[in-house]
Amino acid sequence: xxxxxxxxxxxxxxxxxxxxxxxxxxxxxxxxxxxxxxxxxxxxxxxxxxxxxxxxxxxxxxxxxxxxxxxxxxxxxxxxxxxxxxxxxxxxxxxxxxxxxxxxxxxxxxxxxxxxxxxxxxxxxxxxxxxxxxxxxxxxxxxxxxxxxxxxxxxxxxxxxxxxxxxxxxxxxxxxxxxxxxxxxxxxxxxxxxxxxxxxxxxxxxxxxxxxxxxxxxxxxxxxxxxxxxxxxxxxxxxxxxxxxxxxxxxxxxxxxxxxxxxxxxxxxxxxxxxxxxxxxxxxxxxxxxxxxxxxxxxxxxxxxxxxxxxxxxxxxxxxxxxxxxxxxxxxxxxxxxxxxxxxxxxxxxxxxxxxxxxxxxxxxxxxxxxxxxxxxxxxxxxxxxxxxxxxxxxxxxxxxxxxxxxxxxxxxxxxxxxxxxxxxxxxxxxxxxxxxxxxxxxxxxxxxxxx
Numbered sequence: 124x125x126x127x128x129x130x131x132x133x134x135x136x137x138x139x140x141x142x143x144x145x146x147x148x149x150x151x152x153x154x155x156x157x158x159x160x161x162x163x164x165x166x167x168x169x170x171x172x173x174x175x176x177x178x179x180x181x182x183x184x185x186x187x188x189x190x191x192x193x194x195x196x197x198x199x200x201x202x203x204x205x206x207x208x209x210x211x212x213x214x215x216x217x218x219x220x221x222x223x224x225x226x227x228x229x230x231x232x233x234x235x236x237x238x239x240x241x242x243x244x245x246x247x248x249x250x251x252x253x254x255x256x257x258x259x260x261x262x263x264x265x266x267x268x269x270x271x272x273x274x275x276x277x278x279x280x281x282x283x284x285x286x287x288x289x290x291x292x293x294x295x296x297x298x299x300x301x302x303x304x305x306x307x308x309x310x311x312x313x314x315x316x317x318x319x320x321x322x323x324x325x326x327x328x329x330x331x332x333x334x335x336x337x338x339x340x341x342x343x344x345x346x347x348x349x350x351x352x353x354x355x356x357x358x359x360x361x362x363x364x365x366x367x368x369x370x371x372x373x374x375x376x377x378x379x380x381x382x383x384x385x386x387x388x389x390x391x392x393x394x395x396x397x398x399x400x401x402x403x404x405x406x407x408x409x410x411x412x413x414x415x416x417x418x419x420x421x422x423x424x425x426x427x428x429x430x431x432x433x434x435x436x437x438x439x440x441x442x443x444x445x446x447x448x449x450x451x452x453x454x455x456x457x458x459x460x461x462x463x464x465x466x467x468x469x470x471x472x473x474x475x476x477x478x479x480x481x482x483x484x485x486x487x488x489x490x491x492x493x494x495x496x497x498x499x500x501x502x503x504x505x506x507x508x509x510x511x512x513x514x515x516x517x518x519x520x521x522x523x524x525x526x527x528x529x530x531x532x533x534x535x536x537x538x539x540x541x542x543x544x545x546x547x548x549x550x551x552x553x554x555x556x557x558x559x560x561x562x563x564x565x566x567x568x569x570x571x572x573x574x575x
Contacts, residue, residue: 145550146311146547146550146551149309149310149311149550150310150311150547152305152306152309152310153306153310153311153312153317156302156305156306156310156314157306157317157318157321159302160196160205160299160302160318160321160322161196161321161325163198163203163204163205163295163298163299164195164196164197164198164201164203164205164322164325165201165203166203166204166205167201167202167203167204168202168203168204168206168288168291168292169287169288169291170277170278170279170284170287170288171202171266171276171277171278172274172275172276172277172278173201173202174273175270175271175273175274175275175276176202176266176269176276177200178271178272178273179269179270179271179276180200182271191210193322193323193326193532194208194209194210194319194322194323194409195207195208195210195322196208196321196322196323196325196326197322197325197326197329198322202266203295204291204292204294204295205295205296205299206262206292206295207255207258207259207262207292207295207296208296208299208318208319208322209296209299209300209303209315209318209319210410211251211254211255211258211296212247212251212296212299212300212303212315213315213406213407213410214251214254214410214411215247215248215250215251215253215254216247217407217410217411217455218250219243219246219247219250220458220459220462221458223243224458224462229243248297248300251296251297251300252293252297255292255293255296255297256289256293258292259288259289259292259293259296260285260288260289262288262292263284263285263288263289264285266288267280267284267285299318302314302318303315303317303318306318311543311546311547311550312539312542312543312546313539313542316402316406316535316538316539316542317539317543319406319535319539320535320536320539320540323532323535323536324536334348334351335348354515355533358511358514358515358530358533359533359537361507361511362511362533362534362537362538363537363541365397365398365504365507366396366397366398366401366537366538366541368396368397368398369394369395369396369397370394370395370396370397370496370500371392371393371394371395372392372393372395372480372493372496373390373391373392373480373481374390374391374392374393374473374478374479374480375390375478375479375480375481376390376391376476376477376478376479377477391478393469393493395464395496395497395500396500396504397500397503397504397507398456398504398507398508399459399460399463399464399497399500399501399504400455400456400459400460400463400501400504400508401538401542402534402535402538402539403455403459404451404452404453404454404455404456404459404505404508405452405508405512405530405531405534405535406531406535407451407455407459408448408451408452408455409448409531411451412444412447412448412451445513445516448512448513448516449509449512449513452505452508452509452512453505453506453508453509456501456504456505456508457501457505460497460501460504464497466489466490466491466493466494466497467490469490469493470485470486470487470489470490470493471486471490473485473489474486474489480492508534510530511530511533511534512530512531512534513530514530515530515533516530
């Protein structure tokens with residue numbers, strides 16, 4: 124009997140890829156959607172001289188522009204239709220989540236289930252269009268004021284250029300928002316995160332090449348390059364370790380009588396991740412830092428101007444930038460965790476199913492205990508995020524390495540990879556069990572027919 128079961132498991136595992144047609148279709152859909160996204164990052168905005176723009180970007184590059192360019196997958200440096208990427212949608216999501224926490228009407232919509240969630244998503248789309256329009260118009264005005272030694276970046280400035288630029292860039296942002304939703308529904312993983320992930324990974328070879336070129340020019344020696352490689356590996360190992368870390372709260376259920384007359388105590392646990400918010404806090408913090416600086420980065424103002432002073436103080440390695448970035452990461456770590464996990468709802472659910480935590484009364488005491496545990500581990504998780512995201516900032520400011528090797532980019536790449544692999548693995552296990560059940564039913568029906 125055991126050998127038959129093992130043979131069934133072996134056959135199901137061997138043919139899981141050939142039979143999991145749904146999984147293959149989802150993976151192919153994700154690959155096709157990301158290919159469309161990458162093609163869009165090479166379609167330029169009409170009316171801009173690409174040679175002059177490249178010269179201007181090389182002069183203004185660094186700091187906040189490199190950070191924006193990283194999230195856009197190089198689209199900003201090439202000034203394409205996806206120059207804003209998905210960042211207006213992320214900013215709109217932040218505003219809607221903050222508004223839902225403060226507005227009773229939006230809070231009531233969240234509790235209405237699927238219909239309420241669809242309405243909130245629709246409001247988020249409208250707000251995305253508004254934010255993208257404002258940012259695209261500021262970008263168009265900033266482009267008109269940019270000049271290099273070879274001439275102006277815009278071939279024919281004026282209202283027609285501004286309107287066409289706004290329509291083009293807002294259309295690209297809306298398309299990416301739709302594409303991300305399609306990936307989430309019909310593919311594997313979170314569509315928005317995968318779009319940002321694809322942009323970062325696609326630019327990594329160029330970043331590695333530029334780093335090696337800096338080493339060839341003498342800005343890095345061999346020891347510093349080895350130290351950089353060791354630091355990247357260590358940060359990746361830390362991310363993998365912490366993202367898998369959990370605090371398991373043991374839950375006990377009343378003793379149940381078994382068939383032999385013995386009573387058995389049933390136990391389960393509530394897994395609380397050390398970093399419940401995942402990669403959301405760094406992305407949200409970056410979006411909020413990028414939102415007011417979209418125009419500032421292209422203003423072309425002189426050093427004495429107020430906007431130029433803001434851009435100067437918010438460069439990588441500056442104390443004000445570090446404090447703002449770290450503070451926003453901590454805030455969104457607690458804020459998003461509070462949205463994802465509600466101690467009171469979980470305590471009520473435990474009480475409804477007869478579960479309890481040893482030493483805690485059902486109801487408010489259980490909710491307070493869960494909130495206490497969650498607050499402590501969230502504090503540790505927030506400090507971990509700040510450490511991972513700010514430690515490479517010192518390396519960037521000290522050695523001028525590309526921003527692609529920063530903690531934010533590594534965190535996004537590693538976390539999204541782990542989440543996607545976990546979802547693929549769950550699909551494979553589901554198809555494997557489905558194959559085992561079908562084969563066991565076929566063998567059972569064949570045995571009954573032989574007995575007849």
